[in-house]
Amino acid sequence: MTDTQPGTAQREFFAEVAAEFLQHYRRGPRFLAVTGVPESDPGRVADALAAALRDAGQEAERADVTEGTTADAFRADVVAPFRERDAVLVVAGRGLLGPDFRGFWNFSLWVEHDPERSPDWSFVTTGQKDPLGAPREVASVLLDDTDPERPRRLWADSC
Secondary structure (H helix, E strand, C coil): CCCCCCCHHHHHHHHHHHHHHHHHCCCCCEEEEEEECCCCCHHHHHHHHHHHHHHCCCCEEEEEECCCCCHHHHHHHHHHHHCCCCCEEEEEECCCCCCCCHHHCCEEEEEECCCCCCCCCCHHHHCCCCCCCHHHHHCCEEEECCCCCCCEEECCCCC
């Protein structure tokens, strides 16, 4: 039988991300996006983050934005009804940091997933241009989930 409970490293990682989020966004309706490269699983990451927020004493709900959902429909169907809540809505989906959706979020996670990439690799160290550009650049947190049980934070700055 396989243990489906997240491992200690995963729980600790998402507890740290939840604490960072809550340091800045403690009350009121809060919106958090989880998106990433096509090979990633933003839904799994969003579930783990929502669980960490609940463990931190927050009311946290999950939603998904499916391909083809417009920003206007999302605003009307999901954001507007949630605005009266003192809770966190963790939303997973593709394109959530694109121009149409970007303004909804208080905080966001960009999920990388590249099993072939060296842990020391970055666009800064290689001098390569980021083909995904702005979505990756505007995320609050970048994470590598190549090993889902041991997610790790990526840093995109050149400091």
